[in-house]
Amino acid sequence: MSSTAGTGVDLATRIEIHDFYAYEAELLDDRRWEDWVDLFAPEVEYTAPIRVHRKSPAPDIIDELGHFDDTKSSLTLRAKRLRTDVAWAEDPPSHTRRLITNIRVRAGETDTNLVVRTNFLLYRSRGDLGAFDLIVGERQDVLRREGQAWLIAKRRIIIDQSSMSTKNLGVFL
Template sequence: MTTAARVDLATRIELEDFYYREAELLDERRWEEWLELFAPELEYFAPLLATRKSPASTVVEELGHFDDTKPSLCLRIRRLRTDVAWAEDPPSHTRRLITNLRATAAEDGGVTVRTNMLLYRSRGDMGAFDLIVGERRDLLRRAPDVDSGAGGWLITNRRIIIDQSSLATKNLGVLL
């Protein structure tokens, strides 16, 4: 990241607040409000990670844990609100930690943001939990209406690189 491409301090603070709010919406299962943070043309993808010898890339772009658009996320959320979302009935207890925000100005006036994410997820009363760790790479643009629920930004593209080749969790019934 070059110094010239970095965003100013006010924008960085605004972006941090945006991501903290996003984590809060997800942890509180306020999914419809969370969807407002995304642009209609959203691409939301989590490629697989493979263990390969150097110099081959460990990221498998042809396959993913999920490959969503805003309409498909809407369907996932509608399903979570039904009584047939067994992977999330009863709902998981989650806590998302978003750290190491790195933001650069994009040529189109938007920003490119990389964040590290840690998702803690527990289910039931037995003390078992899952940890999902990764990096999120987002492209954001200013929302046309700054007073929208998006806090002035809309995510147009999210790519999540999960740091595990084989997920230990039984399902990905939660949103990342």
């Protein structure tokens, strides 16, 4: 099968990646956090740097500071903690819906890697007061083929808001 318009990735693989991201969103929205963590490679870097507003040409993303900078171990601990009675930021748990769009797939540096950029919209509501959060941004991933499965080897999350109105980031992006 031919690759799609200069991406170096064939159509069957692109469809597989789309299905992968739909499944990932389903796991998170269904609160299946332990299964979600299994989608990550052991050496994963999971980061969300801070966005600021500056005059050009200064960069608007500060990689040295972040909302979080996780490893597989810390993601595992965060997922397990959500099942306890001490996860106060998520008690009661949020109701979430993730929309993953604009999936752009490119060949990676090796035959087993892909570079994928996705846009996301996270709708999150808690309690019964009608309040909700919208968190929007882009995820920059490196996926690695391991046997028949894809693993997320790196994820960098760029949140569009520099000042977020949400009270906490107790959910995964």
